[in-house]
Amino acid sequence: MINKGTGWDIEKVRRDFPILREQVYGKPLTYLDNAATTQKPQIVIDTLTQYYAKENANIHRGIFCLSEQATKRYKSARHKVQGFLHAASDQEIIFVRGTTEAINLVAHCYGKTFLKPGDEVLIPHMEHHSNIVPWQILAEQNGIKLKVAPINDQGELMMEEFVKLLTDRVKFVSVVHVSNALGTVNSVKEIVRLAHAKGIPVLVDGAQAVAHTSVDVQDLGCDFYAFSGHKLLGPTGVGVLYGRKELLEKMPPYQGGGDMIRSVSFEKTVYNDLPYKFEAGTPHIAGVIGLGAAIDYISGIGLDRIEVHEQELLKYGTKKLLEVPGLRIIGTAKQKSAILSFVLGEAHAHDIGTILDRQGIAIRAGHHCAMPVMQRFKVPATTRASLAFYNTVEEIDRMVAALHEVTEVFQ
Numbered sequence: 175m176i177n178k179g180t181g182w183d184i185e186k187v188r189r190d191f192p193i194l195r196e197q198v199y200g201k202p203l204t205y206l207d208n209a210a211t212t213q214k215p216q217i218v219i220d221t222l223t224q225y226y227a228k229e230n231a232n233i234h235r236g237i238f239c240l241s242e243q244a245t246k247r248y249k250s251a252r253h254k255v256q257g258f259l260h261a262a263s264d265q266e267i268i269f270v271r272g273t274t275e276a277i278n279l280v281a282h283c284y285g286k287t288f289l290k291p292g293d294e295v296l297i298p299h300m301e302h303h304s305n306i307v308p309w310q311i312l313a314e315q316n317g318i319k320l321k322v323a324p325i326n327d328q329g330e331l332m333m334e335e336f337v338k339l340l341t342d343r344v345k346f347v348s349v350v351h352v353s354n355a356l357g358t359v360n361s362v363k364e365i366v367r368l369a370h371a372k373g374i375p376v377l378v379d380g381a382q383a384v385a386h387t388s389v390d391v392q393d394l395g396c397d398f399y400a401f402s403g404h405k406l407l408g409p410t411g412v413g414v415l416y417g418r419k420e421l422l423e424k425m426p427p428y429q430g431g432g433d434m435i436r437s438v439s440f441e442k443t444v445y446n447d448l449p450y451k452f453e454a455g456t457p458h459i460a461g462v463i464g465l466g467a468a469i470d471y472i473s474g475i476g477l478d479r480i481e482v483h484e485q486e487l488l489k490y491g492t493k494k495l496l497e498v499p500g501l502r503i504i505g506t507a508k509q510k511s512a513i514l515s516f517v518l519g520e521a522h523a524h525d526i527g528t529i530l531d532r533q534g535i536a537i538r539a540g541h542h543c544a545m546p547v548m549q550r551f552k553v554p555a556t557t558r559a560s561l562a563f564y565n566t567v568e569e570i571d572r573m574v575a576a577l578h579e580v581t582e583v584f585q
């Protein structure tokens with residue numbers, strides 16, 4: 175069926191994802207846990223298989239054909255990421271294991287070098303643990319202070335409070351683009367503008383953004399941007415840290431080893447140029463090439479169309495969920511991505527998850543690695559459906575019907 179808003183045939187799109195044809199307990203798989211990880215299109219799976227079956231060689235070192243080819247493909251993937259993020263240079267694209275490693279890299283290399291005891295790092299209350307704990311480790315080791323900007327009952331960052339907290343002691347701001355627990359889309363451009371007016375660098379955690387909206391790091395103006403390949407239809411174990419060249423050049427390396435050096439002697443080691451300075455050792459070559467294929471695929475579908483489709487699903491899903499007796503949505507920001515977090519009467523999220531699982535419906539139950547968000551909303555956990563462009567209205571109907579059954583069980 176052709177969707178009027180997006181002009182695409184959803185069934186055709188779904189055929190690109192072999193796992194969507196799978197059954198669970200004899201029921202069609204209804205995959206609604208895309209914030210945890212997205213499914214992979216056939217072209218990404220084929221790219222990985224092809225690489226290992228026909229092209230496998232280490233990069234940057236062999237003078238033989240396969241190694242040169244692998245090096246070329248690795249480089250080409252970096253170029254694709256540069257285009258995807260609209261970065262000024264591919265030297266600003268560092269391949270890492272994922273968002274978590276990217277943030278840890280910045281906390282370690284930038285934080286340990288440029289932040290002094292008493293300096294403050296400001297984050298919103300809605301952050302994933304991976305944008306909290308690295309700063310707490312830095313606080314323990316370097317004596318910096320972590321400051322938290324409050325969120326309102328809709329799950330939006332309270333901008334007036336944020337501005338008040340942005341004092342002269344704040345030397346770094348780290349903020350999620352899209353909250354994985356609430357779906358809130360932060361006004362990142364405005365946050366960057368406010369911080370930069372005071373000379374404060376900003377890191378953006380883009381883990382939940384890149385597969386759902388188009389990102390232009392130069393337009394946002396941010397200094398660092400982090401994301402994971404596996405949440406963007408790509409393989410696990412690979413991700414990206416974008417960093418402004420000027421800052422990356424000033425930062426010391428993250429890890430030492432092969433590839434990150436130009437020359438080594440026991441007296442003096444000279445580090446390599448960007449981006450290699452931050453890529454010690456053999457990288458996840460297949461993963462990077464697979465991520466390149468994922469970027470080609472998603473760009474072919476078009477993030478503008480993806481956004482239209484997902485916003486339609488969000489609107490529909492919100493309306494249908496609110497028809498379930500006793501259901502309360504946690505996270506009702508005006509600017510919201512297609513994430514539906516909710517609590518349902520007295521039913522525990524894990525029980526809901528188990529009941530839905532028996533119907534082949536994969537959703538997440540728990541704190542979503544955002545325990546402070548649960549504390550803010552005074553709930554132990556939420557049930558969360560997180561949507562992707564290959565999800566359908568029928569899948570939402572299936573989930574909602576199962577939730578009606580849950581309410582009957584718990585009455």
Ligand code: 7TS
Nearest residue numbers: 209210272273274302304354379381402
């Ligand atoms: N930041 C955000 C906003 C996230 O949602 C996640 C993962 C991460 C960072 C960490 O990404 P990783 O790839 O390095 O692990 N979020 C989730 C989730 O919502 N459910 O499972 C993982």
